[in-house]
Amino acid sequence: MRRSTILLVALITLTLFGIVAARENSRAQFIHLQALQNHIFTLNNRWGQLQLEQATLASDTRVGDIAHQKLGLEAPKNSQIVMVKAQ
Secondary structure (H helix, E strand, O other), X not given: OHXXXXXXXXXXXXXXXXXXXXXXXXXXXXXXXHHHHHHHHHHHHHHHHHHHHHHHHOOHHHHHHHHHHOOOOOOOOHHHOOOOOOO
């Protein structure tokens, strides 16, 4: 009887250590998940900012202003436009 009691106590102790280890692992995984979700949120926010910046930089008005100011380009006058007929 003493031998079975010691074996039972040992099994219960091992089971308790297993439960504690599983809970600790679960907590660590949850913390890691939260960190990754926060990183995803940060990246999505930055992606939105970059899309807005790209739309601003690529706007027709801005490109036209830069072409006029920096390159000295202007829209052609009607007398400079030549119509070409397709065959």
